[in-house]
Amino acid sequence: MITRRYVIRRIIYMAITFFVAITLVFLLPRLAPGNPVLIILLTKYGGIVKPQQLKILESELHISGTLWQQYVSFWISLLHGNFGPSFYYYPQSVSSLIITHIPWTFFLLGTSTIISIVLGVAVGSYSGWKRGYSDSFLQSFSIGLTAVPYFWLALIFQLVFAVLVVINGTHILPVAGAYGYFVTPGFNYQFVISLLKHSILPLATLVITSFPGFALLMRNTVVTVLDEDYVLQAKAKGLSLNTIRKSYVNKNAILPVATSVGLAFAGIVGGAFIVEEVFSYPGIGYLLYNAVTVYDYPLEEGIFLIIVIVTILANFAVDLLYAYLDPRVVLK
Amino acid sequence: MTNVRIDKERMEAVTSSRPTTRFKDFMSKLWKHKKGKAGLIILFGLVIFALIGHFAAPYNPLANNAPAFQPPSHAHLLGTDYIGQDILSWFMVGTGTSLVVGFTIAILSALIGVTVGVIAGYFGGKTDDVLMRAVDVLLVIPGFPLLVILQTFLPPTLETTVLILSILGWPFLARVIRSQTLTLKERQYVLASKLSGLSGMQIIFRDIIPMLIPIITINAIFIAVGGVVAQAGLAFFGLGDLRSVNWGTELYYFFNQDGIAYKAWWWLLPPGIGIIILGLGANFLSNGIFETTKPQKGG
Numbered sequence: 001m002i003t004r005r006y007v008i009r010r011i012i013y014m015a016i017t018f019f020v021a022i023t024l025v026f027l028l029p030r031l032a033p034g035n036p037v038l039i040i041l042l043t044k045y046g047g048i049v050k051p052q053q054l055k056i057l058e059s060e061l062h063i064s065g066t067l068w069q070q071y072v073s074f075w076i077s078l079l080h081g082n083f084g085p086s087f088y089y090y091p092q093s094v095s096s097l098i099i100t101h102i103p104w105t106f107f108l109l110g111t112s113t114i115i116s117i118v119l120g121v122a123v124g125s126y127s128g129w130k131r132g133y134s135d136s137f138l139q140s141f142s143i144g145l146t147a148v149p150y151f152w153l154a155l156i157f158q159l160v161f162a163v164l165v166v167i168n169g170t171h172i173l174p175v176a177g178a179y180g181y182f183v184t185p186g187f188n189y190q191f192v193i194s195l196l197k198h199s200i201l202p203l204a205t206l207v208i209t210s211f212p213g214f215a216l217l218m219r220n221t222v223v224t225v226l227d228e229d230y231v232l233q234a235k236a237k238g239l240s241l242n243t244i245r246k247s248y249v250n251k252n253a254i255l256p257v258a259t260s261v262g263l264a265f266a267g268i269v270g271g272a273f274i275v276e277e278v279f280s281y282p283g284i285g286y287l288l289y290n291a292v293t294v295y296d297y298p299l300e301e302g303i304f305l306i307i308v309i310v311t312i313l314a315n316f317a318v319d320l321l322y323a324y325l326d327p328r329v330v331l332k
Numbered sequence: 333m334t335n336v337r338i339d340k341e342r343m344e345a346v347t348s349s350r351p352t353t354r355f356k357d358f359m360s361k362l363w364k365h366k367k368g369k370a371g372l373i374i375l376f377g378l379v380i381f382a383l384i385g386h387f388a389a390p391y392n393p394l395a396n397n398a399p400a401f402q403p404p405s406h407a408h409l410l411g412t413d414y415i416g417q418d419i420l421s422w423f424m425v426g427t428g429t430s431l432v433v434g435f436t437i438a439i440l441s442a443l444i445g446v447t448v449g450v451i452a453g454y455f456g457g458k459t460d461d462v463l464m465r466a467v468d469v470l471l472v473i474p475g476f477p478l479l480v481i482l483q484t485f486l487p488p489t490l491e492t493t494v495l496i497l498s499i500l501g502w503p504f505l506a507r508v509i510r511s512q513t514l515t516l517k518e519r520q521y522v523l524a525s526k527l528s529g530l531s532g533m534q535i536i537f538r539d540i541i542p543m544l545i546p547i548i549t550i551n552a553i554f555i556a557v558g559g560v561v562a563q564a565g566l567a568f569f570g571l572g573d574l575r576s577v578n579w580g581t582e583l584y585y586f587f588n589q590d591g592i593a594y595k596a597w598w599w600l601l602p603p604g605i606g607i608i609i610l611g612l613g614a615n616f617l618s619n620g621i622f623e624t625t626k627p628q629k630g631g
Contacts, residue, residue, distance in 0.1 A: 017469045147611025149561050151568050152604035155587060163595050232515040263471065270476025274565055278587065288480060297484065304481045311474045323380055 002323050006331040010319070014312045021308045025301045026074050030067070084300035088294040094302035098284060102306065104178055105283030108199070108272050112206035113265060119207065120214025122256060125250055127215065128222025139219065142212035150209040150271045154278040157201045174198045176280040201277045206271050210264065217260055221253040228252075255326050264320040266311050361624040368620020374613030378606075383433050393577050394423040401594045404428055407495025411598040414589035416545045423602040430560050430606070431579035433490070437559030438552040445502030446548055449509025450536055464510065470503040479562060479627060483571040493572040498560045505551045510548060516540050546625035550618040557614045562608060579603035 065073075077084065083094035127138040162175040169315060179194040201245040212273065226232065234244045273285030280286060284303050325331045362368040390409070394420050398416040402408055410419040452463040479496060488494045516522065517540065525535050560579070566572050567580030570588075574581055582603045585591070 012466070013468065016465070017472055020469055021473060024425065025481065028481065031485065144608070144612065144613050147608045148558075149564065149604060149607050152607065153601075155583065155592070155600055156604070157599060158592050159600060161593065162592055164597075197396065248606065266472070266474040269474040270565065273476055274568065288477070289569060292480065292484065300481055300484055304477045307477045308473055312472055315472055321414055 001321060001327070002330070002331045010316055014316065017312055018305075018308065021305060022075070022078065025305060026071055029297050029301070030070075062253070066200060067216060069326075075310040078305075083305070086291075086296055086299045086300045088296040094299050097299060098302055098306055101282055101284045101287045104281060105272060105276070105285060108202055108206065108276070108283060109265075110209065111199070111269060112203050112272070113261070113268055115207045116211040116268075117214055117261065119313065120211040121218050121254060123211070124215040124218025124220075124257075125222055125245075125253065128219040128226070128253070129241050129245060129249065131223075135219070139216070142215045145208060146216070148204055148209055151274045151278065152206045153209060154202075154275050157205060161201060166238070171251060173200055174227065176200060178282050189319075198281075202275045203273050203282050205278075206268065209271060210268055214257055214260070216256050219254060221256045222249055225249050225253045255322070258318065258322050258325060262315040265318070269311060272305060299321065345400050347460055358624065360489055362620050365620040365624050367616040368486055368624060369451045371613050371615070371617025371620055374609060375617060378427060378431060378471050378610060381424065382428035385421070385426075386428050389418075389421040391418035391421040392419055393425045393619030398525065403596075405596050411596070412600060413596070413599055414591070414594075415425045419599055419602065422582060423579075423606065426578045426582055426603065429490070429576060430564070430580070431610075433494055433563050433578065434556035434610075435558040436494050437563075438556035440494075440498035441501035441555045441559075442505060442548055443464075444498070445551070446509055446541065448502065449506040450544075452506070452538055452539060453510040453513025454532065454540065460510070463506070467503040470500065471507075471529045475500060475562070476565065479566055480569060482572060483566055488571070488573050489574045490576045490578075491526055493563055493566060494559075495560045497562055501555045501559060505548070507557065508547060508551060509544060514541055516543055543625050546621055550621055551620075560610060564567070564603070564607065566618065579606055 078304065081095055083098070086092055086097055090098060122143070125140060127135045147290045158175055161171060161173050165172055174180065174194075174197055178198050179191060180198070183191045185191055200304070231244060231248055234248050239248075258278050272283070273288060276283045276285035277289040288300060288303045290296070291303065321332065323331045362372065375379050384509045394417060396415040396417050398408060398412045398418065400412060400414050402412040402416075402620040404411045407418065408418050410423065413419055415423070417562070448463050480501065482496045483493060486496065519539075522535060522539050525539050528539070563572070564580030564583060565579070567574065567576075567578065568587065570584065572580075574584060580603075582599070586596065586599050
């Protein structure tokens with residue numbers, strides 16, 4: 001059950017979180033030394049510039065006037081969805097850059113999260129139900145995998161598929177980009193195949209490093225649920241083991257896994273960003289990596305704010321979904 | 333009078349040899365626990381490895397007088413990198429840096445997390461509300477992008493990275509400590525301390541925090557590993573002090589200096605295996621601590 005009071009309170013918390021993030025993004029560059037306008041001018045125009053141009057740039061970057069005036073104008077443009085111009089890709093705006101890149105990140109994040117949950121739940125449920133030898137093997141295997149850092153695994157995949165396993169001069173799997181050079185984006189067979197092939201290694205990296213967490217949690221809750229009286233009663237009633245497992249154990253054990261998705265998601269975001277860097281996958285993680293290397297501060301700030309909004313909303317959605325799945329949960 | 337006497341007894345109980353015998357007790361229990369023992373050995377081994385690297389690495393890790401991209405040989409057991417630095421020496425010295433980074437982050441984070449958690453749990457009310465909302469905000473903001481944005485505008489030194497990671501590392505611990513404190517403060521002996529006139533701070537330091545040490549240690553271990561990985565990830569993204577010799581910068585240079593094109597597997601494997609060994613050791617040790625210090629029911 002979800003009360004209206006709960007929803008309103010959550011919205012207020014989300015607003016506070018967002019307010020903190022925006023204020024941080026506003027203050028940090030202003031505490032750091034150096035004039036951002038000069039950085040743009042030096043990198044882009046070799047430092048030759050007219051005074052009027054300087055004024056226009058300053059107002060576009062909200063660095064004229066008192067700190068308070070800057071803060072207000074910063075907020076006003078943010079509320080208009082305007083994150084200002086990018087330093088490096090100037091005069092392209094940060095918003096337009098993010099809009100063109102974010103679908104790729106959504107694709108990677110969404111697909112890898114769903115596959116990880118499904119795989120984790122399946123493995124964990126099997127492991128907790130079977131117990132014994134296969135259980136302890138799967139458990140140590142999962143613990144071992146959680147210790148593998150995703151950026152290292154991504155590099156291993158690069159090394160193996162880019163240079164070590166090359167048959168007759170062709171790669172088995174593509175190691176960079178989101179689709180091939182010679183396919184035209186659109187809804188055609190070649191594009192979809194190329195898209196899928198390019199996503200295999202990035203997805204594999206993310207899934208291999210994030211599914212064991214779900215598997216371990218699922219395994220532990222299955223073991224706890226098996227001790228419950230209603231499972232004993234179901235057995236006494238003579239229900240088939242398959243029915244017990246599906247309708248009694250898995251259904252109940254999956255709930256704690258659902259609550260963990262929200263927090264795990266924040267971690268998978270970081271993983272996706274670094275994986276995009278390694279595989280030159282054109283999402284906002286790759287964009288952020290490029291922004292870092294060329295000191296494109298507005299772009300970094302815009303990406304940060306967008307990903308904060310996405311994570312907060314995803315968390316909220318997961319909580320609502322949880323209350324919907326489990327009628328015993330009362331969110332008030 | 334009685335107040336004073338009880339207080340004295342308590343003082344004696346705390347300041348006598350009890351803590352050290354308790355520690356010895358705990359260590360011997362942990363040593364008998366299979367996983368706890370494995371964890372201790374693995375982590376101790378890593379520390380020894382790092383110490384050898386600090387005092388007696390085969391080469392200066394920054395000396396580049398060997399040919400570049402040499403596969404492992406007798407002279408260079410793990411080969412050389414893009415400018416002919418000895419990778420084994422790099423890895424040994426880097427292990428030390430990464431361990432110190434993780435250890436420092438764990439200590440600082442634990443200090444903040446325990447302070448916030450105990451204060452929120454013990455005093456409750458408005459203080460609790462404000463602190464826990466701050467924790468919620470920090471937990472929900474995705475860590476890696478936040479790290480990137482902070483490190484961008486702060487000085488690129490290893491100290492800054494450690495500080496940022498410590499400031500971001502504590503919220504989960506604070507939440508755990510708060511919920512533990514909530515149950516502990518209802519215990520009989522805490523009530524007895526209250527009746528005997530001890531102040532809130534005295535109770536916190538004598539009755540509550542000592543009971544929380546196992547759970548603090550377990551969480552601190554995971555914060556340490558998380559810190560090492562986060563620092564490595566940040567360095568890999570090109571942020572922080574890239575001249576520092578650690579596991580993260582090793583991977584950064586591998587990726588950015590054509591390690592892949594030269595098929596330099598000997599350069600890529602060590603830091604990843606280092607992180608995996610650290611992660612496994614931490615997991616075993618925390619598992620051992622958890623199982624040997626499980627609270628007995630009714631205590």
